[in-house]
Amino acid sequence: LNISPLQIQPSISYITPQAEAVKHRAIEGSAFLDFPVNKTIIYPEYRRNTAELAKIRATIDSVRNDDKTTLSSIRIHGYASPEGSYANNTRLAKGRTQALVDYVTSYYKFDTKLITSEYTSEDWDGFRKFIVASSLEKKDDILKLMDDSTLDIDKKERQIAQLAGPQTYKYILEECYPALRHSDYTVNYTVRGFNLEETKEIIKTRPQLLSLQEIYRIAESCQPGSEEFNHSFQVAATMFPDDPIANLNAGAMEIQKGGDLTAAKKHLAKADQKAAETQNNLGVIALLEGNYDAAEKYFNAAKAAGLATQADANLKELKRKKNYPTK
Numbered sequence: 634l635n636i637s638p639l640q641i642q643p644s645i646s647y648i649t650p651q652a653e654a655v656k657h658r659a660i661e662g663s664a665f666l667d668f669p670v671n672k673t674i675i676y677p678e679y680r681r682n683t684a685e686l687a688k689i690r691a692t693i694d695s696v697r698n699d700d701k702t703t704l705s706s707i708r709i710h711g712y713a714s715p716e717g718s719y720a721n722n723t724r725l726a727k728g729r730t731q732a733l734v735d736y737v738t739s740y741y742k743f744d745t746k747l748i749t750s751e752y753t754s755e756d757w758d759g760f761r762k763f764i765v766a767s768s769l770e771k772k773d774d775i776l777k778l779m780d781d782s783t784l785d786i787d788k789k790e791r792q793i794a795q796l797a798g799p800q801t802y803k804y805i806l807e808e809c810y811p812a813l814r815h816s817d818y819t820v821n822y823t824v825r826g827f828n829l830e831e832t833k834e835i836i837k838t839r840p841q842l843l844s845l846q847e848i849y850r851i852a853e854s855c856q857p858g859s860e861e862f863n864h865s866f867q868v869a870a871t872m873f874p875d876d877p878i879a880n881l882n883a884g885a886m887e888i889q890k891g892g893d894l895t896a897a898k899k900h901l902a903k904a905d906q907k908a909a910e911t912q913n914n915l916g917v918i919a920l921l922e923g924n925y926d927a928a929e930k931y932f933n934a935a936k937a938a939g940l941a942t943q944a945d946a947n948l949k950e951l952k953r954k955k956n957y958p959t960k
Contacts, residue, residue: 643917644943645885646910648878650845656824664816673728696822706821707748712756714813715790723754756813763809840868877905909938
């Protein structure tokens with residue numbers, strides 16, 4: 634007999650995402666403002682301040698001047714470097730953070746309630762990351778000092794300077810500490826809802842404005858397996874990388890595409906493992922890979938979890954495959 638391979642027609646599961654009641658979004662950034670030594674006053678024309686302040690305003694303006702978005706709040710977090718006494722650095726971090734809050738409030742005539750702020754006296758987390766990534770000769774000893782919670786903070790900084798030596802500490806002062814004096818800002822905003830036609834245009838240029846459900850609606854309007862269909866689920870997984878439903882659907886799409894199932898497995902690993910749809914799709918992968926016992930367990934689990942129609946269809950495909958003659 635000339636027996637052709639059996640073409641399996643598995644039933645793949647997708648999940649329709651719930652609508653976001655309000656689409657909250659945020660843009661984050663860091664500004665590196667320059668202040669005269671021991672001063673907490675912002676001079677807009679001082680050194681690189683013109684560019685750094687413009688960067689903050691551009692972020693705020695990108696939200697304020699967009700008819701699709703509404704500014705909801707701004708958060709500013711200021712940091713000082715470990716150089717000098719902790720008490721003075723606390724004063725500088727607090728004062729410089731407030732100076733930036735006052736600048737933004739005054740520039741835009743914002744209500745003071747719109748902006749919240751906090752400060753960190755010395756950015757030791759940033760300092761530690763710099764040392765970890767460095768190739769300094771005494772790197773491990775410096776890290777050990779950093780992690781010693783019994784040491785007074787000022788004493789710790791002095792001992793690190795002594796341990797590093799004049800040349801290395803000069804390098805830290807010039808290459809590390811300036812970057813630890815920064816103001817992180819978060820511009821929070823909400824996004825209005827979009828109809829299908831708007832969504833199809835926005836996904837091309839600003840997919841971050843879309844909800845998972847809006848992206849799903851694009852896929853729903855397309856021929857399954859089409860380029861636009863596949864692209865929609867890829868974008869959803871990119872925009873919502875840790876969302877179980879986004880990953881479940883992206884995994885289902887990869888299975889439907891055929892070929893290498895590596896990407897499908899990676900997405901399904903981030904899906905809800907107890908969901909019937911996840912169990913069903915894992916069963917489809919097992920079936921396609923010839924692991925029939927595992928496939929049967931997955932399909933039965935999916936059926937027990939409430940996905941009876943698709944699970945039963947796949948169990949029939951599994952039975953056909955197991956009973957089909959191979960020679």
